[in-house]
Amino acid sequence: MEAKSRSLSLKGFTFEEGWEEKKKRAEKIVEILMETHPREKLLIGDPYRTLVHCIISQRMRDKVTYRVWEELFRRYGNIEKIANTPVEEMQEFLRKQGVGLWKTKGEWIVKASKIILEKYGGKVPDNIHELMKLPGIGRKCANIVLAYGFGKQAIPVDTHVNRISKRLGLAPPRVAPEKVEEYLRALIPRDKWIYVNHAMVDHGRSICRPINPKCGECPLRELCPYAKGLVTEEHLRG
Ligand code: SF4
DSSP states (O other), X not given: OOOSSTTOOSTTOSSOOOHHHHHHHHHHHHHHHHHHSOOSSOOOOOHHHHHHHHHHHTTSOHHHHHHHHHXXXXXXXXXXXXXXXXXXXXXXXXXXXXXXXXXXXXXXXXXXXXXXHHHSTTOOOOSHHHHTTSTTOOHHHHHHIIIIISOOSOOOOOHHHHHHHHHTTSSOTTOOHHHHHHHHXXXXXXXGHHHXXXXXXXXHHHTSOSSSOOGGGOTTGGGOTTTTTSSOHHXXXX
C-alpha cells in the first residue's frame, strides 16, 4: 500500500509493513505511551517565554537551561526590557551563567525579541513559517513554541523523538528529523500530535534510553521492530 503523502515512501524501512498497518500500530503506540507517561496538563504557557527557553536550551542540559531561563526573566522581566538590552550585556549575562554558544544566543534573544515587538506588536506569531523567520528558531523550536507555548497540535522532533521513532519503525532509520516529523504527522491522528514529544521524551529518559534501552520492561515491546531485531543499531548508525 502506498504512503499517504507522495513525499513519504515505505522503501527506506528495514522490514515489510503496509501503510495502513503502520498507521494502526502508530496509533496503538501513542495510546500506550500516553497511558504510561501521562501528564495531567501539558505545559501550555507563555509563547514568548517558551521561545526564549528553546533558544537557551540548544546543546544545554535541562537543569542548567531552566536555572538560566528563570534568572533571565527574574532579572529582565519582560519582552520590552529584553529587546532594549544591549546585545553585549545579554551575551555577558549568558556567559556568566555558563551558557554554551553565549555569543550567538545572546544576539538571537535580543534580536528575536525586537522583531516580535516591532513586527508582531509584541505577540509571538503562531504559525511555523513566521516563527522560523526569527533568529535562533529552527523547525524543532518553532514546533516547541506551537505545542508548549500555544497548545497547538505540533510534533517537535528532538533527539528522543528522532531515536524512538526510528527504533519503533515509524520512520526509516536514515532520514533527517524534518522527515521524521513528516512520517509522524502522516501516521498519528492529529489530535494526538501534542502528546508525542512529551511522551517520547519521558519514555526516552526512563526506558528507551540512547544506550541499552530496557526493551524487557517496555510496554511497547510487542509493537516494536527494534525489540524483534528488525531494526538494529547498525541500521540506525547508517
Ligand atoms: S521495545 Fe526497546 S527499542 Fe522498542 S520502544 Fe521499547 S525500549 Fe525502545
